[in-house]
Structure formats: C-alpha cells, structure tokens
Amino acid sequence: MxxxxxxxxxxxxxxxxxxxxxxxxxxxxxxxxxxxxxxxxxxxxxxxxxxxxxxxxxxxxxxxxxxxxxxxxxxxxxxxxxxxxxxxxxDSDDPAARDDSLTLLFLCCHPALSATAAIALTLRCVGGLTTAEIARAFMVPEATMGQRISRAKQRIKASGIPFVMPDGKDRARRLDAVLHVLYLIFNEGYAAGEGADLQRVELSREAIRLTRAAYDMLPDDSEVAGLLALMLLTDARSAARTGPAGELIPLAEQDRRLWDRKAMEEGTALITATLPKGPLGPYQVQAAIAAVHDEAETAEDTDWPQILALYGVLEQLGPNPVVSLNRAVAVAMVRGAKAGLDIVESLDADGRLKGNHRLAVVRAHLLEMAGDRQGAVENYREAANRTTSLPERHYLTIRAARLAGDS
Structure with missing residues (x-):
C-alpha cells in the first residue's frame, strides 16, 4: 500500500x-x-x-x-x-484527493533530462523501486545510479518546471520515456529481480493502473494500447506462475486453467484492434507474441513459427541482446536446439549480456533440448549462482540436481 x-x-x-x-x-x-x-x-x-x-x-x-x-x-x-x-x-473534495500519479510520471520524464536519467528518476519516484533495483536494471553500480537520480532531481528543481500535465508536442516528446518506465515497473512486479518472492503484485498492478490511465488519455496511440495489451496478456498468467510454496512454475508446465480469461480476452481484443491502425511499435509486437502464447490450449499447441516471425520483426524495430536471446528460444523450437545455441554463443561473444543469468538459463535449456545433460547441469548451476531471485535460484538448482541424478 x-x-x-x-x-x-x-x-x-x-x-x-x-x-x-x-x-x-x-x-x-x-x-x-x-x-x-x-x-x-x-x-x-x-x-x-x-x-x-x-x-x-x-x-x-x-x-x-x-x-x-x-x-x-x-x-x-x-x-x-x-x-x-x-x-x-x-471522500473529501479537498484537492489532496486528486491522483497526480500520471502528471508526476510525465514530470519526471521531462525533456530537460536525458532519457536514462528520466527513466531512473521515474522508477524511483513513481515506481517506488530502490536505487539498487534500478541500478540492476541499467547494469551499473548502485552508487552511480544514486548520483544519477540525485542530479536528475536537482535539475528538475532548478528548471522550475511547472507541475502540470503537458499537452501536444511536449507530451509526445515525453511519451516514449513514460511508456518505458511503465514497462520496467511492470516487469519488476511480474518477475522480481531479487528477494524471496517471485512476483511483486503491487508493482505490476500499479503499472497496469497507470498504463490504463495513459490509454484513457491517449486512446488513439497504438503503442500505449500495445503496452496495456502486453501487460494484461502477461499478467493473466500470474496465478499459475507459482506453486503452493511460492515456487516458480515455468510457462510450459503451468496449469492454464488458472490463467485469467477476462484479462486475456481484454488484452487480445485490444491488440487485435490496434495492430491494423499503426504505426507498428515494439510493445504491439510483444503483445502479439504474448497473445500467441495465451491462445495455445497447451504448451505443445504453441504456434512457434508465428512467434519466431514476430521476434524477427521485433529485432528490426529495436535490436537488443535480450530480444535476440528470446528469439534464440523460438529458433530452437522451430529449427532445432543447435540453431538456437548458435545464437546464444554469438550473444555470449558479443559481451553485452556478460554476467546476466538469463544467458546461462537459455543455454542450459537448449543444451537440455539437445541432449547434453552435463552441459545443461553446468549452466543451470551457473545461472542459479548469478540470479538474485530466491525462487528462481531454487528452481534452477533443483533442475540441475534432477538432470545430474538422471544422467
């Protein structure tokens, strides 16, 4: 609260x-x-x-x-x-009863700040993330991020920026940063980066609330609609992601009867209506990928060729190593584990994901698919040592132990 x-x-x-x-x-x-x-x-x-x-x-x-x-x-x-x-x-009529969260969000994303500084400041002041959590998202030391946030606050203070909702071109200039912040807040809530809980429900719900408010304000913006659809389609699986003891349950093993059908229907209807309007953006493509996953009655029914094609579009819109890593999984599901592993190795050589446990997780998964149990065990253990999420560490450790016992 x-x-x-x-x-x-x-x-x-x-x-x-x-x-x-x-x-x-x-x-x-x-x-x-x-x-x-x-x-x-x-x-x-x-x-x-x-x-x-x-x-x-x-x-x-x-x-x-x-x-x-x-x-x-x-x-x-x-x-x-x-x-x-x-x-x-x-129920007072006092002005304090107004919710200024969206105005605050746009204030923090003022063009006077660099995109990185604006996003970091907003995650701190609107998202409520700690400096350490924000530093981890940007892959920089905590002290560096603390200084960056402090300078951003001082710059806003010195500029005398009025506390009002921007309009027209000014709002459009800030919108990309606003949407990126909401995306990061949601992701931290859906898959907490550290601690004993897999999910931080209050964060993902707040991100959805603010994104819905942005959509109500800008109903014709295709990327605002795409982001809201992505959040709804992803959050719909939340109840099935953890077991009775809070343990992680991967997508392929989830009880899909627990998925929130109402959220799935709303998200699917939203992205279906938005895609033809254009222009196409990365949040819409990610929402389309989430919709393909949600529409599959079982993991085996997943339309991986369609997902692979969508990841190809996503890479063209905004190339980054995380998108490429997710595409490697889709490639493996369509063309075989070896093809996916080739992408993983090129990403490893690239160095931008150095120290990121997700690289080891994907490599382990694909090695397991390829029948290399020893290699999978080593990478599952490496990923477990690197992650700061306790439920994920527990899952990866058990996965490695089971494979080692079967070999």
Whole structure:
C-alpha cells in the first residue's frame, strides 16, 4: 500500500509546494514514519491523508529552515487548510484527493533530462523501486545510479518546471520515456529481480493502473494500447506462475486453467484492434507474441513459427541482446536446439549480456533440448549462482540436481 500511495502523495505535495525534489524527500521520511508507527498503532482510517499531513509538516520545517525560501513559506501557509492536524476524509473534495500519479510520471520524464536519467528518476519516484533495483536494471553500480537520480532531481528543481500535465508536442516528446518506465515497473512486479518472492503484485498492478490511465488519455496511440495489451496478456498468467510454496512454475508446465480469461480476452481484443491502425511499435509486437502464447490450449499447441516471425520483426524495430536471446528460444523450437545455441554463443561473444543469468538459463535449456545433460547441469548451476531471485535460484538448482541424478 505504501508503494502505491507514495507517488500520489509526492504529486499532491509538488502541486502544493512547487518543489518536486524536496517533496520526494519529505514523502520518503513520511513513509519511514509510517513503517514504524502503523505496525504498532494501526493503519489510520485515511492513510493517504496521514502521509500528506506528515510529509507536509516535513516540508514546512525545511522551508522554515532555509532563508532563501521565506517568501514561498507564506504562499504555502495560504494554501494549507485551517486545521492541518486533521487529515481530510477519504471522500473529501479537498484537492489532496486528486491522483497526480500520471502528471508526476510525465514530470519526471521531462525533456530537460536525458532519457536514462528520466527513466531512473521515474522508477524511483513513481515506481517506488530502490536505487539498487534500478541500478540492476541499467547494469551499473548502485552508487552511480544514486548520483544519477540525485542530479536528475536537482535539475528538475532548478528548471522550475511547472507541475502540470503537458499537452501536444511536449507530451509526445515525453511519451516514449513514460511508456518505458511503465514497462520496467511492470516487469519488476511480474518477475522480481531479487528477494524471496517471485512476483511483486503491487508493482505490476500499479503499472497496469497507470498504463490504463495513459490509454484513457491517449486512446488513439497504438503503442500505449500495445503496452496495456502486453501487460494484461502477461499478467493473466500470474496465478499459475507459482506453486503452493511460492515456487516458480515455468510457462510450459503451468496449469492454464488458472490463467485469467477476462484479462486475456481484454488484452487480445485490444491488440487485435490496434495492430491494423499503426504505426507498428515494439510493445504491439510483444503483445502479439504474448497473445500467441495465451491462445495455445497447451504448451505443445504453441504456434512457434508465428512467434519466431514476430521476434524477427521485433529485432528490426529495436535490436537488443535480450530480444535476440528470446528469439534464440523460438529458433530452437522451430529449427532445432543447435540453431538456437548458435545464437546464444554469438550473444555470449558479443559481451553485452556478460554476467546476466538469463544467458546461462537459455543455454542450459537448449543444451537440455539437445541432449547434453552435463552441459545443461553446468549452466543451470551457473545461472542459479548469478540470479538474485530466491525462487528462481531454487528452481534452477533443483533442475540441475534432477538432470545430474538422471544422467
């Protein structure tokens, strides 16, 4: 709940005080206070109002402590309710009841920032990811990412960018970064990069909520629609991805009766209506791939030639090693394990996936398909040692042990 409320509270304070950087810091302090007090005293009736109240006090204290912001303090005082000690009720008409998450998302993706800095800042302030999680996504040291996020916040603060939803060309310039952030937030929720849980449901649900809001605002944008369809079609499998003890269940072994048919139907209808409109983008192609998987009644019924063709299109739209690694699996399913392994080896030599456990996972899977059990065991163990996800490590370790026992 705190992760979902955080960007909403940052939005309220940024709109009220006009200082994004300080608002984000104040909300982090309020979240820490909530993490300490709520378990002992109980969750307040209006948790959002409680966070706004506490964070507002933190900001006011900072304003009073800085001579350069004296004039802003008077403006803040004029905007505050008469009794700030009482949080507004959940059904209040107070402006604090507004959800500014989407506005905050576009603010963080301002063109004044580089694409990398904008995405990192948004993942931190809107997605609620830790600096370590963002650093892992960008494959850089945590200290480097921390400095990058700090500089981005300072730049937004110094620029005096107004806290309003951009329109026209300004919104279009920010949209690619916004969609990429939502994609990364969803992926971290659907397949957590570290920790004891395979999924972080609150993250994937928030990503879907924000993407749906973006779609409601831009219903004719084919990539916004494609991203929403991709999320719905992928999230539809969530219930089948873990067993009773939280263990990972791979796609081929999932009980497809547990898949969310309503989400699948919505996602399929959305991508079916969107593809003919164009222009074609990577999120639409990924949604089409997800739809092919979802439409298969069994793993054996999967239309791998169609998936392979779609990965070929995806590589042309945006070549990157992760797409090529996924295509290697499709190639193996259509042309044999050896053909897929050739792609894996070329990616290994390329070096861009150096240290990425997914490379070892795919190699292990294809070696197992090829009948090289010893090679598969070695790569499953290598992947298990590299991953920071405990459920995935457990699955890979068991997979290696079973193959070693059968050989």
């Amino acid at each position: 705190l992760r979902t409320l955080a960007p909403q509270v940052v939005g309220v304070l940024t709109r009220r005080f006009g200082d994004f950087g300080t608002a984000e810091d104040a909300v982090q302090e309020a979240l820490l206070a909530a993490a300490v007090q709520w378990p002992a005293e109980g969750v307040p009736g209006n948790p959002r109002g409680w966070l706004i109240q506490v964070a507002s006090r933190r900001m006011t204290e900072q304003v009073r402590g800085e001579q350069a912001r004296r004039r802003r303090e008077d403006l803040v005082a004029a905007r505050e309710p008469a009794d700030r000690r009482t949080a507004p009720p959940a």
